[in-house]
Amino acid sequence: MMRSICRSYQTFLIICNSHIRRNGKRATSSVSWRTHNCGQLRASDAGSKVTLCGWLQYKRFDFMATLRDAYGVIQIVLPEDEVKRSLLSSKLSEANLESVIKVEGHVQRRPVAKINSQMPTGSVEIVAGELEIMNNCTETLPMQVHEHLNVTETTRMLFRYLDLRSSRMQRNLRLRSDVAMKIREYLWKKHGFVEVETPNLFRRTPGGAKEFVVPTHQKGLFYSLPQSPQQFKQLLMVGAIDRYFQIARCFRDEGSRPDRQPEFTQVDIEMSFVDKECIYNLMEGLVKYCWPEHLPDVITPFPRMSYQKALDEYGTDKPDTRFEMTLVDITAILQGCGIAIFESSPSSNFIIKAMTCPSGDKFLTKSTVDILQGNCKKLYNTNFLLVHVREKSWKSPISKHLSEKTKKKIMDTVGAKPGDLLFICAGPRETVNAALGFLRLQCAECLEEQGVRLRDPNSYKFLWVEDFPLFLKSEETNGGSDLESAHHPFTAPVVGEEHLVYSEPVKVKGQHYDLVLNGVEVAGGSIRIHHSDLQKYILEEVLKEDSSEMSHLLEALQSGCPPHGGIAMGFDRFVSLLCGERTIRDVIAFPKTSEGNDLMSGAPSSISQEDLDRYHITVPSGDSGS
């Protein structure tokens, strides 16, 4: 049994050890009672006097135990001497599992027959001379550390302090810390960046609908918690802090959204005297520098793709380029062939596209297809048309309306083979792209669930997406404008297209760029506007916003503002990809639920009348709104 418990720590130990190796010899037992941690002793240490501290992982007949800490597990045995043995044994018998214990003793080699090669410390054991129970654990814990994977996420969050002891959470938090430090080392030490802390208590930004507010002693006046240090970093550029970074806490009040947190961390970067290429270079170097050693090497430079190409071929601005199944335009082939749905909306924006699901005929059942059709209708208000490509024929409602020549042409164009499924959509370009992009990812998941190795789990595909439009048609009319910024109002137009801002703003491309990793946006940034006139025109005339609230920025832009640009990396998301976790909650020490609740402490909570008075606010009684 001991062997099996030890084995459950195997993966953890391998990572821990590679971890320590990677980062050189860090003194984990300096300035401490312990002389070594529980993972580091080897046969060559035999004879050494040691003091170890850790959690009681397992005990056997009160004379043998394993002690665990964040670095590993080690076997403890009681001495042969009967008096001593009986004294220590009675101590050990009082200790429940997960109690915290200090052991003083010496290292001894295990007999060859008892060497456990699964355990890094498996060739030695500690003969205890002294044993102290520093904190006895209650007998019944709400969850067992080694059963962490079998309990619900709610239990894990309620008892986070137990969940953190699991090898998985230890690895995640330690890797996160290492990556953050590597990023800082790269920016500060290699490139001369200055880390500047910017305020969290700030002024509400115009249109900042997702900002938390903080009441103050000054009646009716509120701070707001910024969504990013955007304004500050631009002001720092004006202030000659020409290379700024910060691993910054940001706040966003999005209500309940899956895998979002009301507070999150971003690696925030801004530089003067740069263009897009400089930022790309910097970031590619950064990713390489902080990349964990146990993952396959990153290849730079990263490929680039235009926003339009990403939409056309992948149906999304954050394409997962680990696999094909791209969207193919077959408008020219199908239009005019007499099928009603391909003719119904002959606007300039009308398009017919296909996405091929390889071997879909085998792996996608009728009921799966029905679910996909339902979701497609619900999310995009459109339907797809399905073609089962068979050896000699098509199985499809449109099969009989098409000549063999047309079918052949389609097959050649999309590259389909017998056994594949073709998803065909027709309609406005945006809808078709979005729906097929969604279907592409859904089909991929479906294939993988059935064992098809479509995306290599060890593949890390970075991609720059660029050439975004500067403005998008707004869904709501914001203060009279029908345009909104695709990124944010401070993004500069592409060089040479500045004049279009004044004449045809919807045609301007922005100097905005996103860094996508395996279909997830991990960073985004832009070259900023550094001329006051242009910034003012965009705020007032294009976006119809009240620029008076941004007067400090506009003034700064006419006080000698260097050309500048930057980027922000979603650090939680990036680390979760490195850890292979599906949710950012697993790389955050104390996360909140998607409803924003901290289950462990019970935040948020009600506050006293005294507090309400102190901040001059009241909570009106009555039905509880949203």
Next chain:
Amino acid sequence: MMRSICRSYQTFLIICNSHIRRNGKRATSSVSWRTHNCGQLRASDAGSKVTLCGWLQYKRFDFMATLRDAYGVIQIVLPEDEVKRSLLSSKLSEANLESVIKVEGHVQRRPVAKINSQMPTGSVEIVAGELEIMNNCTETLPMQVHEHLNVTETTRMLFRYLDLRSSRMQRNLRLRSDVAMKIREYLWKKHGFVEVETPNLFRRTPGGAKEFVVPTHQKGLFYSLPQSPQQFKQLLMVGAIDRYFQIARCFRDEGSRPDRQPEFTQVDIEMSFVDKECIYNLMEGLVKYCWPEHLPDVITPFPRMSYQKALDEYGTDKPDTRFEMTLVDITAILQGCGIAIFESSPSSNFIIKAMTCPSGDKFLTKSTVDILQGNCKKLYNTNFLLVHVREKSWKSPISKHLSEKTKKKIMDTVGAKPGDLLFICAGPRETVNAALGFLRLQCAECLEEQGVRLRDPNSYKFLWVEDFPLFLKSEETNGGSDLESAHHPFTAPVVGEEHLVYSEPVKVKGQHYDLVLNGVEVAGGSIRIHHSDLQKYILEEVLKEDSSEMSHLLEALQSGCPPHGGIAMGFDRFVSLLCGERTIRDVIAFPKTSEGNDLMSGAPSSISQEDLDRYHITVPSGDSGS
């Protein structure tokens, strides 16, 4: 004139250069348009083609200029070629001072007669081949960068982006960043600490009267912004993150207090399996490691002083040990001598003490003494009695009541010489200590204002203050208890005094320690309670607090909690001492006024009805409270 402007940058440049030297060669021009910064070119670079970017610091006849960036200044000259010269000259003539300019050219040695030895780049100049005005500065700036010292702090804060260009703010922010990075390097790389980010949106802590609150979508429920990560770091210890640190943003709503900020930064540290000595070792190493090279070396270990001795000798728990003028007990000498004020309160707590101001007779005028007397009355509700020590006599109201023998005895005890002033206070011990401690510092300032070199500005005296009482008599009665924690309720009693908690809590000393530098508390911490029973007893029975709000912590303490302790360093304060600044506002990029206002952006500000509704709060009309 150019020479004088350059000279004003002298100190800055020396610091910048030592700075760059200290931190090895950081690439400040990697991934950038510039090939060099404005401070790095030397005679050995002559002939190199360079591109420089910076702010136009000065120009002369439109054919000579100095360009400035964060790293230095350099002289630009236009080429001899007349066509080229006239073209560039007309560009230069359009640029106002503080405009941002890009210059491409080559480095040339200056003629010997024109070498400026005051300027690090003073042996070269750049012959411009191309010159581009990247951002023309408005003609009239609200403040000039080189006049930064002559403008009010209000102007500096209103136009912080200009103030940041000053050599002083550049030095302060860059030094701050360096010290933070060194601290991280020390903890992470040398001692295996893990940096963990803890939440800023948390649950209100019991008795946390200074916590800002944040309304949520959940009606009547609020987050609160924590004053420190105290609870989280203890939970991390329970969770086997045995070496935690964080350079953490903390929040404290103290209303208007001079030199406090509603948000501040602390270096937060916690370790398992340690005692006080371990923390002292760690911190002494940390201070040495991050200590700026241009300051005199730090000597470790730091001296230690008990809380009681600090109060008795310096009248404060954060003594400035750079100078003497300690408080001396003369009760035994003066009691019974027949002077009424020395007899009036014969309680066990009554004390008579003296503090000697050397040469005070010469440097403290009558009006100064009167001001001190007034402040003493106002702040401590007591008076002092003054003795002018003269060659042969005393000038003092008590002189005629005392025998020469008594006077001699007093002089010997306090070590006073002719020309000194003796400040004598009598009354309850706490009052006397506090008043004389205050007078000691006031006298020191007064002497220094008149040129007496009492405290070496290059002296950095660290001191551990320890053996604090665990509980203090509370000024207000909190929920029925007349005791409050001297530090916080999680501090452990001194080993061996645990039993006193249950019998005579007021006699227990705590394992709390403060690190004091030059009379300023720069860090404080403690060994924590790691047994649930003791923690519960203290919360419920000693402090009479509702422990149910801390149930998650109490539960954690019985789930296998290692013995642990930690410390938190006030980072803003520490950096301000290193920079020789009197206020922490000068080491914060975007500080708020002591009223909590951000003058540049206008925070805090009013918010919309929509926002109020969103968070289910109202601001009642009526007179504007506090």
